[in-house]
Amino acid sequence: MPYVEMKSVVKAFGETEVIHGVDLAVEKEEFTVFVGPSGCGKTTLLRLIAGLEELNEGAIHIGGERIDQLPPSKRGIAMVFQNYALYPHMSVYQNMSFGLRLAKAKKEFIQERVQEAAEILQITELLERKPKALSGGQRQRVAIGRAIVREPKVFLFDEPLSNLDAKLRVQMRVELTRLQKRLNATMIYVTHDQVEAMTMADKIVVLHEGHVEQVGPPLDLYHTPKNRFVAGFIGSPAMNFLDGEIKEVNDQIIEVELEGGHHATVRCEATGSATQGAPITLGVRPEALSPEGTGDSKIPGKIYAVERLGGETYLYLHTPEGHEITVHAPGDKVVATGDEISIGFTADKCHLFHQGGEAFGRLGG
Ligand SMILES: Nc1ncnc2c1ncn2[C@@H]1O[C@H](COP(=O)(O)OP(=O)(O)O)[C@@H](O)[C@H]1O
Numbered sequence: 001m002p003y004v005e006m007k008s009v010v011k012a013f014g015e016t017e018v019i020h021g022v023d024l025a026v027e028k029e030e031f032t033v034f035v036g037p038s039g040c041g042k043t044t045l046l047r048l049i050a051g052l053e054e055l056n057e058g059a060i061h062i063g064g065e066r067i068d069q070l071p072p073s074k075r076g077i078a079m080v081f082q083n084y085a086l087y088p089h090m091s092v093y094q095n096m097s098f099g100l101r102l103a104k105a106k107k108e109f110i111q112e113r114v115q116e117a118a119e120i121l122q123i124t125e126l127l128e129r130k131p132k133a134l135s136g137g138q139r140q141r142v143a144i145g146r147a148i149v150r151e152p153k154v155f156l157f158d159e160p161l162s163n164l165d166a167k168l169r170v171q172m173r174v175e176l177t178r179l180q181k182r183l184n185a186t187m188i189y190v191t192h193d194q195v196e197a198m199t200m201a202d203k204i205v206v207l208h209e210g211h212v213e214q215v216g217p218p219l220d221l222y223h224t225p226k227n228r229f230v231a232g233f234i235g236s237p238a239m240n241f242l243d244g245e246i247k248e249v250n251d252q253i254i255e256v257e258l259e260g261g262h263h264a265t266v267r268c269e270a271t272g273s274a275t276q277g278a279p280i281t282l283g284v285r286p287e288a289l290s291p292e293g294t295g296d297s298k299i300p301g302k303i304y305a306v307e308r309l310g311g312e313t314y315l316y317l318h319t320p321e322g323h324e325i326t327v328h329a330p331g332d333k334v335v336a337t338g339d340e341i342s343i344g345f346t347a348d349k350c351h352l353f354h355q356g357g358e359a360f361g362r363l364g365g
């Protein structure tokens with residue numbers, strides 16, 4: 001049975017509906033990430049769970065109990081915000097113990113809890129400092145510590161790492177996932193950053209304009225996106241898309257003709273809905289393309305930019321029709337802007353999308 005469950009949840013601000021009947025299940029002791037572009041409703045969903053917004057329709061349950069009518073303090077949740085929201089005039093200790101003091105917990109009990117959380121987060125030596133004397137990463141830890149001391153049933157995180165610099169973000173990403181496993185905590189984590197979602201989540205929920213697009217483990221979403229939106233959102237750099245039409249269907253092999261008359265072969269599981277002449281979009285990830293032109297089909301491309309990351313290289317190309325394609329290559333690939341190469345496609349690694357964006361079923365991997 002799911003631990004946190006949203007059923008047909010609708011939320012409107014005035015006349016504007018922003019959450020359109022969301023059904024969602026979050027398992028106990030799992031790290032669930034809500035990911036989607038800015039404005040898709042991530043914060044609103046968290047605030048609905050926390051009780052900071054009221055829903056218009058639907059229900060929310062935690063541990064089998066309906067909680068959407070309860071005041072925030074009775075829901076057993078703790079929320080960590082992007083801007084940390086620490087009290088500037090209070091010490092770290094006072095910030096971390098604030099919720100427990102408010103709840104009139106005993107002094108010894110509070111001390112024990114704060115000490116324990118501080119040890120877990122390695123901020124014991126900072127307990128007497130004020131927030132202004134802390135770095136961004138330390139402040140973020142204090143904000144997390146404030147949530148931990150309350151031993152909530154569910155932790156809610158709203159983009160907690162987005163104010164940190166890139167290196168610290170990567171470090172905190174690892175720390176948070178370790179913390180979640182160590183505490184066996186149920187965590188719902190919101191981010192617009194699909195790399196954070198991929199690296200941290202047990203389960204990802206992809207949101208788009210107030211709808212759930214797809215739910216699944218990171219690699220399921222990567223390998224079998226249900227539609228073009230998920231395909232384009234998950235994976236970095238993003239999947240390449242090329243328009244074309246179906247030429248021929250042979251068992252699980254579909255021949256497509258792309259713009260400019262280039263042909264590509266795609267292997268699909270469910271070819272039933274593929275009809276000759278139907279307009280489609282071919283999707284293929286940069287890392288699934290060959291800069292050597294090897295594969296089941298190929299198209300020409302001219303390199304307009306080369307991005308060297310050291311261990312790997314990304315080539316940015318234009319097709320003769322002017323479409324942009326990104327290709328992954330080894331770090332030491334000898335290549336230069338202006339080169340014309342053959343881009344190789346492997347049939348098993350191509351995705352096909354109907355005009356409406358829905359994916360054709362495909363063979364795994
Ligand atoms: N208090 C509010 N009043 C009116 N509209 C709001 C309010 N809060 C959020 N919205 C709107 O709801 C949509 C979802 O917002 P939000 O949940 O903050 O998105 P996200 O966190 O995914 O960026 C946006 O279109 C936003 O403008």
Ligand SMILES: [Mg+2]
Nearest residue numbers: 042043044158
């Ligand atoms: Mg937000």
